[in-house]
Amino acid sequence: MAAQASALPSGAVASRTSATAVTGLSPRLLTVEQAAEYLAIGSDTVYGLVSQGVLRRVRIPDGNGGELRKILLDRQHLDRAIEAWRERS
Numbered sequence: 001m002a003a004q005a006s007a008l009p010s011g012a013v014a015s016r017t018s019a020t021a022v023t024g025l026s027p028r029l030l031t032v033e034q035a036a037e038y039l040a041i042g043s044d045t046v047y048g049l050v051s052q053g054v055l056r057r058v059r060i061p062d063g064n065g066g067e068l069r070k071i072l073l074d075r076q077h078l079d080r081a082i083e084a085w086r087e088r089s
Contacts, residue, residue, distance in 0.1 A: 029058055029072040038078060046073070055081060 027034075035055075036043040049055040056077060060068045 026075070028075050030075055030078070032071050032073070035073040035078060038075070039082070047071075 032043050032046045036046045058072045058074050
């Protein structure tokens, strides 16, 4: 078997890194999984809150008259939701 060529330096380990780790920036738009982690709840709960209209997704146009299918949530909206929930309790 031939060894597969690697773009990594010798001894380097490939890993998935977040945008935060690469750029030092926290993304404003979060995936459902990231939003769930941010809110310390399950992703199924986030999907439910989106479908109920409690959390609003950000709709990004795809340039062809449609929109991206990926559900993205605005971190600032999540922060406002947290504050509203806190005030109710």
